[in-house]
Amino acid sequence: DAGVIQSPRHEVTEMGQEVTLRCKPISGHNSLFWYRQTMMRGLELLIYFNNNVPIDDSGMPEDRFSAKMPNASFSTLKIQPSEPRDSAVYFCASSNPLWGENEKLFFGSGTQLSVL
Amino acid sequence: GQQVMQIPQYQHVQEGEDFTTYCNSSTTLSNIQWYKQRPGGHPVFLIQLVKSGEVKKQKRLTFQFGEAKKNSSLHITATQTTDVGTYFCAGGGSARQLTFGSGTQLTVLP
16 A cells, blocks of 8 residues: 555745645545644644545635645646745645554644745 | 643753653643644644543553543653654544644654
8 A cells, every 4th residue: 555645745836826735645545634744733634535525624724725635636736826934845645544553643744834 | 612732842861861842722622633744744643532631652652531531641751852843732522523723843863
């Protein structure tokens, strides 16, 4: 199993540009999570999907952020327009409660986003 | 909302010394998970504790869940350079309800 796959690994963009982060969860996992990690705020849950449906997006900072999961094997997190304060590492994680250990999270390698 | 506090924020130890990180929740937890993140890496699941007073061991790592299910600890015996990283606790009822602590960054000096 390749694990959770995220792309790109690094993204450098200018303020105001649109940024799209991509995630492929582990096959068979029905829950997908987007997290943001910064030194100041630690690991923050942005949004959670279950069976491709957004369940809780209360962590999404503002309307500039949007996330989609068109099918069970793909999700995107979009920031438009991007701002310097969006600079962070964005992690995608997936899980499947039926596989035991009460929904332990499998994290992707993350996308290091820098907004100049 | 639920808050999970973790201390210390940083810990430097000499190789061979022991290390402990503590996690405290403002509310009773149904379970607690521990993750390790190597420098430049991603969080990797270590273990989950569910029962009050539960103790689990993984080689040199000992995990405890408090009797009141509001605190937890991770103890590493005789640290090695491979233990370097940030250790996070995450408390909650399910993955979508997990609240991560701020993490303890462990540095092991050879």
